[in-house]
Amino acid sequence: MADYIWLIPLFPALGFIINSAFGGGRASKTFVAWVACLALFAAFLSSAAVFVEFLQLPATARVFERDIYNWIASGEMSVNIGFRLDPLSVIMCLVVTGVGFLIHVYSVGYMHGDPGFKRFFIYLNLFVFMMLLLVTGNSLLLLFVGWEGVGLCSYLLIGFWYEKDSAADAGKKAFIVNRVGDFGFLIGVFFLFVSLGAQGVWTLNIGEVGKNAHLLSVPVVTVITLLFFVGAVGKSAQIPLYVWLPDAMEGPTPVSSLIHAATMVTAGVYMIARLNILFSMAPDTLYVVAVIGVLTAFFAASIGFAQYDIKKVLAYSTISQLGFMFIAMGVGAYAAGIFHLMTHAFFKGLLFLGAGSVMHAMSGELDLRNMGGLRKKTPITYWTFFIACLAIAGIPGFSGFFSKDEILWKAFSSSHGDLWIWLLGAVTAGMTAFYMFRLFFSTFHGECRASEEVKHHIHESPRVMTIPLMILAVLSLVGGYVGVPHLLGGSNAIERFLAPVFGHATQAKTAVHFDIVASAWASSGAGGHEASLELALMVTSVLIALIGIALAYLYYVKNPSLPERFTARFAGLFRWVHNKYFVDELYDFVFVRGTLKAGAFLLKVADGWIIEGAVNGTAALVKRAGDKLRKAETGYVQEYAFAIILGAIIVVGYLIVIPMF
């Protein structure tokens, strides 16, 4: 299999090409759907084959790297198109192709009546190809190609219903905001290339960069990693560049599920994990990453409280969960972050697909205030959604519990971590439980608040949509058992599997310092108090989550008038949060209108006065001078002759007079 790893991204590319070439005109929807889904399934099978092969190899041999083609050779710079599979990229490939395949199947049902059905699958295949290029590319440049490619597909798919102005605008917004991040990322790549080159190593190959990272000094690495983090902030929707993700919900729901929850937005997390050697060298950057992560997690969760649009709530929840992944990256717990990335792909993909199924049942209704009581009519959606909510809330036994708890534990115990990060993270986990169950209860419980006409049409989605839901529900349920911590009798298999990639990072984590804890647990032995502390933190976060769920139950099932009284009481605060803290308005005022104003100013001054002035002034000067000088051209030969003689006299006179002095 090692020689054929390029097959993994090839399959979706083939699907894209076949559907682009033959999918138009007479080809049936069935054909397009089969090609697209089979392409994904083939990619999934080949990823799984690599995974199985990895399991049989010793841990140190689990790297397949093959160069296909010498892409750029210029002076010292030589970049190959090549692929690299190691435990990290295999997990990413499995998530992307596995969840991607399920979402493709779901889309066959969801997009059935859409006139853009074929276009949709072409874009979706292209997206998966780009995403696989991103995770399997062995050089930073190829990674960047995938990085930009998924951004392009995201733009195309957000604006999929381009007749709607809001969708077209949301696509543009996503693309432009992402460009800000990509700019930082690209500068980071240049900087890294030049700084390594100054040490005599001209390379962009990820493995080579890792091997030679020790040549760089810490300040240089700090700057480089901060620039990379700017890219991650854009792609993974963190403060301050998160604004595009909620708007991206304008796209079809499977797109929100695949691109804006499960895969693309995690590219930033993947990139940091991929370059963990560099990030581990720069503790300052790690701290920034953790702080941004925890702030984003908290901030986005608080906005999730006050949204009525079912997809908007999920979007803010995605931002918040991505924040958790960045906390993991920031405290050096790369394996925990990737673990959460995986479980998040399962349950958040499921939540979005469930939301799509709800919309399907409710004739496209998105507003929570017009839902309710769907439990009886859409039982499969109900139960799968319930499992996903339990998973994201971190209820023990579900996948989200293991991954989130691992992150919170590492945030507390890692040498890069901090008490307040853990505290804010735990509070956010409770908030997550609250707003997810608020969403859940107002959708499925209570009285149906929809209009009679909509009520009449409520029905469960077709099998092609519910089966992916069920598979993802099973994954959300059991997905966490690959990472059961030692404390609960597990072996944390995923961390061991990822150890070859993050090896040194795990060593760093053993250097745990317990200054806060030491006083509290002074009496017990070292090993013992670590375990009991971990257990105590785990119980705390579970309790917080349960309180969140209980509050949601109290507010939205037991006593439905409470939320209204609450919003009436704190109307100003509610309005502030409901309007997302007016961040969009602030950005609009500062950046959008600022740019427009600066443009208008430059149009008037720089273009109107300086450039046009210079060009038109030159022309006017020449014209005016010509008008005057043409009088000298009288046409009389004798006058010309006189001028010649006069000139000759002057020259000769000069030559005679000058030597006299």
Place this chain on the structure above:
Amino acid sequence: MFEENLTWLCYLLSGVLFTIGAIGAILRRNMIVVFMCIELMLNAVNLVFIAAAGSLSSMDGSVFVFFIMTVAAVEAAVGLAIFVMVFRMQQSINADEMNLLKG
């Protein structure tokens, strides 16, 4: 002594001839006369060359004179042909009527 004076006399004569030619070429209207004046200027230059060649005992000046005479002959042929054409066009060869190329 005499030869030296003669050389200077030739220079002076050639200067006078050249000046007359130049003034005539600028001021006269009839192009034929202008042409004659130009010939006068050329021959004034010839005179300088000859005189200088004689006083410096060098053949270089004489060689130039031959070239100038050749060029003057060619010029006369071409110039007279042009005048004939101009005369056919506007029934006059007055220099002040030939100003079609004015700016």
